[in-house]
Amino acid sequence: MTYCVGMQIDKGLVLMSDTRTNSGVDNVSVFKKMHSWTVPGERIITVLTAGNLATTQAVIGLLEERNKAPGERLNTLFKAPTMFEVATQVGMLLRDTIAKTNAINQTTDGPTATTKFTASIIVAGQIKGMQPRLFLVYPEGNFIEASLETPFFQIGETKYGRPIILRGYERDMSFEDAVKLLMVSFDSTIRANLSVGPPLDLMVIEKDNFEALHSRRITPQDPYYLAVSAGWSEALKNAFHALPDYSLYSK
Amino acid sequence: MTYCVGMQIDKGLVLMSDTRTNSGVDNVSVFKKMHSWTVPGERIITVLTAGNLATTQAVIGLLEERNKAPGERLNTLFKAPTMFEVATQVGMLLRDTIAKTNAINQTTDGPTATTKFTASIIVAGQIKGMQPRLFLVYPEGNFIEASLETPFFQIGETKYGRPIILRGYERDMSFEDAVKLLMVSFDSTIRANLSVGPPLDLMVIEKDNFEALHSRRITPQDPYYLAVSAGWSEALKNAFHALPDYSLYSK
Numbered sequence: 001m002t003y004c005v006g007m008q009i010d011k012g013l014v015l016m017s018d019t020r021t022n023s024g025v026d027n028v029s030v031f032k033k034m035h036s037w038t039v040p041g042e043r044i045i046t047v048l049t050a051g052n053l054a055t056t057q058a059v060i061g062l063l064e065e066r067n068k069a070p071g072e073r074l075n076t077l078f079k080a081p082t083m084f085e086v087a088t089q090v091g092m093l094l095r096d097t098i099a100k101t102n103a104i105n106q107t108t109d110g111p112t113a114t115t116k117f118t119a120s121i122i123v124a125g126q127i128k129g130m131q132p133r134l135f136l137v138y139p140e141g142n143f144i145e146a147s148l149e150t151p152f153f154q155i156g157e158t159k160y161g162r163p164i165i166l167r168g169y170e171r172d173m174s175f176e177d178a179v180k181l182l183m184v185s186f187d188s189t190i191r192a193n194l195s196v197g198p199p200l201d202l203m204v205i206e207k208d209n210f211e212a213l214h215s216r217r218i219t220p221q222d223p224y225y226l227a228v229s230a231g232w233s234e235a236l237k238n239a240f241h242a243l244p245d246y247s248l249y250s251k
Numbered sequence: 252m253t254y255c256v257g258m259q260i261d262k263g264l265v266l267m268s269d270t271r272t273n274s275g276v277d278n279v280s281v282f283k284k285m286h287s288w289t290v291p292g293e294r295i296i297t298v299l300t301a302g303n304l305a306t307t308q309a310v311i312g313l314l315e316e317r318n319k320a321p322g323e324r325l326n327t328l329f330k331a332p333t334m335f336e337v338a339t340q341v342g343m344l345l346r347d348t349i350a351k352t353n354a355i356n357q358t359t360d361g362p363t364a365t366t367k368f369t370a371s372i373i374v375a376g377q378i379k380g381m382q383p384r385l386f387l388v389y390p391e392g393n394f395i396e397a398s399l400e401t402p403f404f405q406i407g408e409t410k411y412g413r414p415i416i417l418r419g420y421e422r423d424m425s426f427e428d429a430v431k432l433l434m435v436s437f438d439s440t441i442r443a444n445l446s447v448g449p450p451l452d453l454m455v456i457e458k459d460n461f462e463a464l465h466s467r468r469i470t471p472q473d474p475y476y477l478a479v480s481a482g483w484s485e486a487l488k489n490a491f492h493a494l495p496d497y498s499l500y501s502k
Binding site: 019043052131159160161162163164166167168177179181182183184188189191192202214217223224227228231232234235236237238239240241243244245246247248249250 | 403410411412413414415417418419426428432433434435439440442443453462465467473474475478482483484485486487488489490491492493494495496497498499501502
């Protein structure tokens with residue numbers, strides 16, 4: 001499984017992903033699910049991927065045209081005039097990749113997988129002169145954009161970490177608070193589900209600053225991760241004690 | 252869907268269930284999923300049900316022998332010498348009910364459903380002279396018992412409300428705190444998933460007190476529910492602010 005979140009706030013975008021992939025519980029690996037491309041001062045585009053790893057790696061490779069010889073490569077993402085066009089291209093590549101793999105898989109000559117080679121992708125970024133934007137791209141290739149009412153997208157193992165985001169999110173929050181929120185959401189998920197695991201990748205995209213801020217890998221030994229994880233237990237306990245006792249409300 | 256939790260603490264058992272059942276999003280009803288039987292001073296047995304409603308209602312009916320004429324009824328649960336035997340009986344009835352419905356469903360004469368008539372049941376209670384016990388009964392009829400390491404069971408839509416229980420649970424907590432914990436777990440689930448909804452049913456089984464304590468239905472207008480729901484937003488916000496800022500940990 002996987003857990004990735006893209007969150008839009010007034011100040012920009014905050015992105016986090018885990019790195020655990022597994023094929024059964026006895027085949028667990030670490031793979032990066034956050035990929036980012038920057039043209040300094042002009043654009044920054046980051047994608048978060050969930051789903052079949054061969055599929056998502058193929059899409060990333062195609063976006064960078066890694067199926068061409070080094071000299072002929074021209075990253076597709078650098079040409080798109082808008083983030084909408086970026087999402088459209090990612091969607092088409094995702095759809096085509098899935099369709100191709102499934103078609104090959106259905107020929108009777110080779111081994112056939114029982115898995116469906118599906119995947120979802122969060123696309124986040126900003127191109128100069130336009131607003132930061134956040135999209136969720138479906139395996140079918142179509143996509144939706146974050147809005148005031150739904151300002152964040154989760155992919156992968158989304159349920160454990162959802163309530164805290166629903167509760168904690170505020171449009172005008174600081175990057176500091178947004179990162180705390182995501183750290184707690186990820187910590188909650190990691191504690192509940194073995195298929196999501198550290199290290200985590202964090203990235204902050206500040207509006208009109210076309211570079212990745214606070215881009216870092218958070219290991220289980222990361223002092224910040226440990227401080228949040230330990231601090232959250234304590235903070236939650238205090239939060240509980242602040243709630244009223246039910247006996248006060250009994251008849 | 253459904254959400255039910257049975258939790259064992261040193262002082263006894265705390266049980267909570269929602270009441271929403273749905274067959275599609277356009278067919279939503281309210282049904283009680285918590286059923287309890289008491290022999291004052293001797294035993295209290297409570298079951299929480301999740302899954303196909305016709306199946307769980309049939310099991311409850313059979314436990315009370317509602318397929319017999321009123322004069323011949325003798326509640327099966329009143330005869331079992333131990334809670335283990337109670338769980339065994341519930342398991343056999345659940346398994347038989349599912350098997351029977353599926354067998355009928357596979358005959359070619361009538362309409363056939365695409366649904367599987369599956370269900371899970373949490374069995375909680377105490378019989379005089381023995382400890383309070385908590386079981387999770389599977390559709391196959393077998394069951395597991397709560398332990399020091401896994402002191403609570405959830406059935407239905409379990410993921411949203413799980414992290415807070417994992418974090419907040421303490422074996423020696425008071426009933427007050429245990430109820431707070433479940434209220435927050437249910438509130439988190441209800442906010443995230445339409446298929447779980449109020450009113451909620453609450454019951455506390457105090458050790459060696461063979462009657463249902465604080466047994467009540469919590470409506471969305473319940474002052475305690477409103478106080479917890481509102482208080483939790485505030486408490487979480489304070490909890491966030493108590494966490495360290497990531498910039499303090501950046502290189």
